[in-house]
Amino acid sequence: DPAAEPRTALRFPTGFGWGAATSAYQIEGAAKEDGRGESIWDTFSRTPGRTSNGDTGEIAADHYHRWAEDLDLMRDLGLDSYRFSISWPRIQPDGTGQPNQRGLDFYRRLADGLRERGIAPMATLFHWDLPQALQNNGGWESRDTVERFADYADIVFRALGERIPVWLTVNEPKTVVQNGYLRGHHAPGRQDPDAAYLVAHHLQLAHGRAVQAFRATGQPGRIGPALNLHPCYPADDSPAAAAATRLYDGYENRLYLDSVLTGSYPADVLADLGPQSRLARGIVDGDLAVISAAVDLLAVQYYTPIYVTADGGTEQRWPTSVAAWQQIYPDGMFDMLTRVTRDYGPIPLTITENGLPTADILAADGTVEDTGRVEFLRDHLTAVHRALAAGVPLESYHVWSLMDNFEWEVGYDQRFGLVYVDYATQRRILKRSAHWYRQVIRDNGF
Numbered sequence: 389d390p391a392a393e394p395r396t397a398l399r400f401p402t403g404f405g406w407g408a409a410t411s412a413y414q415i416e417g418a419a420k421e422d423g424r425g426e427s428i429w430d431t432f433s434r435t436p437g438r439t440s441n442g443d444t445g446e447i448a449a450d451h452y453h454r455w456a457e458d459l460d461l462m463r464d465l466g467l468d469s470y471r472f473s474i475s476w477p478r479i480q481p482d483g484t485g486q487p488n489q490r491g492l493d494f495y496r497r498l499a500d501g502l503r504e505r506g507i508a509p510m511a512t513l514f515h516w517d518l519p520q521a522l523q524n525n526g527g528w529e530s531r532d533t534v535e536r537f538a539d540y541a542d543i544v545f546r547a548l549g550e551r552i553p554v555w556l557t558v559n560e561p562k563t564v565v566q567n568g569y570l571r572g573h574h575a576p577g578r579q580d581p582d583a584a585y586l587v588a589h590h591l592q593l594a595h596g597r598a599v600q601a602f603r604a605t606g607q608p609g610r611i612g613p614a615l616n617l618h619p620c621y622p623a624d625d626s627p628a629a630a631a632a633t634r635l636y637d638g639y640e641n642r643l644y645l646d647s648v649l650t651g652s653y654p655a656d657v658l659a660d661l662g663p664q665s666r667l668a669r670g671i672v673d674g675d676l677a678v679i680s681a682a683v684d685l686l687a688v689q690y691y692t693p694i695y696v697t698a699d700g701g702t703e704q705r706w707p708t709s710v711a712a713w714q715q716i717y718p719d720g721m722f723d724m725l726t727r728v729t730r731d732y733g734p735i736p737l738t739i740t741e742n743g744l745p746t747a748d749i750l751a752a753d754g755t756v757e758d759t760g761r762v763e764f765l766r767d768h769l770t771a772v773h774r775a776l777a778a779g780v781p782l783e784s785y786h787v788w789s790l791m792d793n794f795e796w797e798v799g800y801d802q803r804f805g806l807v808y809v810d811y812a813t814q815r816r817i818l819k820r821s822a823h824w825y826r827q828v829i830r831d832n833g834f
């Protein structure tokens with residue numbers, strides 16, 4: 389009976405978690421409601437010239453009002469897990485002091501709504517929307533911000549802890565360092581390498597202090613960091629390219645992985661920065677013990693490989709997506725996953741982001757034919773399946789993103805969603821990729 393045959397060629401392990409991800413500033417909108425304070429992304433995106441078309445997250449996908457409808461969409465897709473982030477300025481408008489109850493209530497409703505629909509909530513504490521008041525006091529260059537973050541984390545754990553089984557601390561510290569403080573494309577828009585690596589240290593410390601705060605509450609959930617990793621390959625087979633690639637990997641990957649998982653910063657990166665760097669001078673005795681407080685899982689995010697030239701520059705090897713920074717290379721997913729397991733041991737992993745930006749068009753017949761996204765997801769999930777077969781302890785996968793949203797400095801030009809958002813009406817339309825992903829979830833494979 390052919391109908392009894394499994395329709396899938398690749399089957400995932402029983403219980404493998406299928407998910408999708410978003411972040412607060414990118415989808416919520418309602419920037420001035422229910423006592424929310426300003427974040428550095430409000431300030432940055434309002435500054436002329438900072439974002440495409442002057443786009444901001446002030447309205448975004450209006451998820452703050454449409455959360456129930458969005459939860460129904462997630463149930464319709466059959467998601468096992470939904471990763472969202474909590475907006476710090478909704479909880480503490482100025483980044484300090486008494487919590488704003490209406491902010492906490494929003495995430496309580498969201499978590500309850502997920503659980504009622506059989507979807508596991510996964511919450512990120514910080515996805516880049518630092519309260520502006522803290523930036524005015526030095527932001528992540530100031531060690532005091534680390535303690536403010538620990539206080540915020542403690543408030544959130546105590547209010548929501550019993551509803552949320554998995555917590556992630558800081559989303560992509562590397563992106564804050566590189567885009568916020570080296571290139572200046574992200575808030576707070578600085579270009580100051582010496583500040584950048586002190587910021588890296590403070591973000592790592594903030595992660596560790598949040599883990600400690602979580603343990604202190606005695607709650608049963610799990611917690612870990614969310615790191616975007618970039619497999620680095622030499623652009624040619626010269627010894628100089630090999631050496632440049634090793635150091636590049638230090639800055640892209642080991643700076644964050646080693647500090648959390650082995651309790652030390654990579655010696656080559658420290659040497660490269662020099663003993664007088666603000667990072668070197670900013671490390672206080674005991675900091676690495678805080679940063680390496682035991683985590684329960686590691687969340688990894690993969691978008692692109694990097695090819696490093698002999699002079700330490702980079703080169704393009706594969707076709708890019710509509711984003712110039714993204715080369716499409718599914719094998720990089722396999723390399724990234726197996727490398728983490730090989731170098732750091734069998735720590736449980738979850739993929740919390742992987743996805744493709746496109747310039748989708750809503751056709752007259754009401755469909756969105758994002759076949760490129762279907763292909764991208766299929767190829768990357770094939771690499772994920774190979775990594776599972778190779779023994780990588782991976783428990784779940786989240787597409788970036790559930791729905792189209794504010795893509796930071798490029799605003800609404802690039803669409804990452806499984807679900808199309810018609811911003812004029814805020815109507816949600818399942819793209820072809822959403823229909824495909826729903827079937828993958830049903831079949832636990834494809």
Ligand code: GBH
Pocket residue numbers: 411559560563567571573616691713741788795796804
């Ligand atoms: C993730 O970042 C984010 O967590 C998520 O919020 C975001 O929407 C998603 O990916 C898609 O971008 O060479 O200066 O142009 C991915 C991180 C985004 C970091 C693009 C590098 C380009 C840097 N990367 N960015 S640049």
